[in-house]
Amino acid sequence: DTAVSQTPKYLVTQMGNDKSIKCEQNLGHDTMYWYKQDSKKFLKIMFSYNNKELIINETVPNRFSPKSPDKAHLNLHINSLELGDSAVYFCASSQGRKGEQYFGPGTRLTVT
Amino acid sequence: AQSVTQLDSQVPVFEEAPVELRCNYSSSVSVYLFWYVQYPNQGLQLLLKYLSGSTLVKGINGFEAEFNKSQTSFHLRKPSVHISDTAEYFCAVTESGGGADGLTFGKGTHLIIQP
Numbered sequence: 401d402t403a404v405s406q407t408p409k410y411l412v413t414q415m416g417n418d419k420s421i422k423c424e425q426n427l428g429h430d431t432m433y434w435y436k437q438d439s440k441k442f443l444k445i446m447f448s449y450n451n452k453e454l455i456i457n458e459t460v461p462n463r464f465s466p467k468s469p470d471k472a473h474l475n476l477h478i479n480s481l482e483l484g485d486s487a488v489y490f491c492a493s494s495q496g497r498k499g500e501q502y503f504g505p506g507t508r509l510t511v512t
Numbered sequence: 513a514q515s516v517t518q519l520d521s522q523v524p525v526f527e528e529a530p531v532e533l534r535c536n537y538s539s540s541v542s543v544y545l546f547w548y549v550q551y552p553n554q555g556l557q558l559l560l561k562y563l564s565g566s567t568l569v570k571g572i573n574g575f576e577a578e579f580n581k582s583q584t585s586f587h588l589r590k591p592s593v594h595i596s597d598t599a600e601y602f603c604a605v606t607e608s609g610g611g612a613d614g615l616t617f618g619k620g621t622h623l624i625i626q627p
Binding site: 404431433435440441442443444445448450455456458490492497498500501502503504505506 | 544546548550554555556557558561600602606607608613614615616617619620
């Protein structure tokens, strides 16, 4: 009964491919997020969704697109993968836009 | 926009000794403050949070933090650390009112407990 789950845990792919990472939360939260953690462990917000509406979009390439089929899911789709996309991607959720955030276990993406 | 500075990238401490991990933030508006812990190859777990009220906040695993508005600091402390506290610790901030969602994180402090 994991609160925030992500699949896959590891993803190895070649440059130019398209891939998706799935996120599901069973906490009944109304806001979900995607963060990127680089090789130096720096965490940066990428997207947040509140009631199926995109709230923020930092300086993220448009090759990244979040898709939310319902309140419990926020998937991350990445087109034309580049070497610099290699990182750990974390999904998180909260109740309300200022609530404490619960994080998933992360997806380690390696682009070769 | 806000920013977070964690002054120490790495803090080595002997087991059962006290520790303080420093965090300073910068913001033109009121903020909420958080400390998260990340164990190796895992996600982030919330240690404690400051939203309002008492400036001394107690969290899980014996950690506490004190919000100091005049010094714009939110340092994390534990009176006696254990080997199991070895992890990466992140300070984070978000605006308390409207504005951009999502947390702004510091660069993290790696706490190393030495036996």
